[in-house]
Amino acid sequence: MEHRGLDAYGCFEREGSLGRVQAEFKGVAAAARERIGEAYGRRLHSAYLYGSLPRGAARPGRSDLDLLIALQHEPADEDRDTAEVLARSLDEDFPEIDGVGILLYGKDRLLSEQERFDLGWFLACLCTPLLGADLAEHLPRYRPDSLLARETNGDLADLLPRMRARAREAATPEEYRKLCRSFSRHLVRTGFTLVMPRWGGWTSDLVESAEVFGRYYPERAAQMRAAAAAALDPVADPAVLRGYVEDLGPWLADEYAARHGTKTPRVPA
Known part of the structure; x- marks a missing residue:
């Protein structure tokens, strides 16, 4: 079990x-x-x-x-x-x-x-x-519900323009690897919290997160598994970043908003 x-x-x-x-x-x-x-x-x-x-x-x-x-x-x-x-x-x-x-x-x-x-x-x-x-x-106790999903990762649409800008500005292999690790982690965790309420639990393991996601979105499972692998062993490939910000990221942002809504705007501290 x-x-x-x-x-x-x-x-x-x-x-x-x-x-x-x-x-x-x-x-x-x-x-x-x-x-x-x-x-x-x-x-x-x-x-x-x-x-x-x-x-x-x-x-x-x-x-x-x-x-x-x-x-x-x-x-x-x-x-x-x-x-x-x-x-x-x-x-x-x-x-x-x-x-x-x-x-x-x-x-x-x-x-x-x-x-x-x-x-x-x-x-x-x-x-x-x-x-x-x-x-x-x-602080209170927490459950894996839609409210938590929305407030933790319901801001991907707002983040994507900055992610695209950072990808365009990267120039060295080290910069590409650093962004690959950061973007991969973020997308895998967002993909997991998208399905978290349906799965009914929590994991921080990126490989497990991708596998759980894939049960609900089999057409995107291979992309998410690849992102989990890149999060653990990042690559210096600009094409990987482009795939995140032009395909997987926008799709994920739209699906997230449709299922959970968007994150409540924050009042500046």
Whole structure:
């Protein structure tokens, strides 16, 4: 029987834990905890791991380190500069990771009503506490329903023009690979959340996400499986990016809006 990431009441189980971090990555997780505390001091509310590390699925030398940092206040330019320095130092000092991504928000935004089914859900269900008091204690339980689908990934149509612009501006193999990984991940996860309410569960595994999607859209299954493979092993091929922004992406945006509606516009912080 498939384990679909839900508890006995049909609510999301938190998918990661520090106990699942593989031995090869425990050093970088510990360093991240220490350096975040030193870098932000009293400005920090809490910090979280997400992605493959806390799921126990990271690949040495291939996986990136994903962090969410919650501050006591909305981030200022100084805070963003600090995050860039922190990310660069961790990436340089730990060859077992391939890149560091840091999401930086004020705690009030993470707990706000407008983010309840987007950033709030993300923190409560996909992020693993690393440092400080867990904001998830102030958030509700979540179910894999159409409201969640709409508020998490119902903005693909708005994102596509920026994705096209970034694809046009890319010029080097490294830039193409970076965009391939980013676009592939986004489309696979959007494809999965499109069918999430019908499937009735959650997975962050990209290969499984593509397979679940393909059960409901067999005519697009091969494209989504290819995107999942490219997310894990990105290629420096401009044609792949063009296929995303000219074919798969627009189709997915239209189907998403038809089934779930579009994401509620955000009031600028």
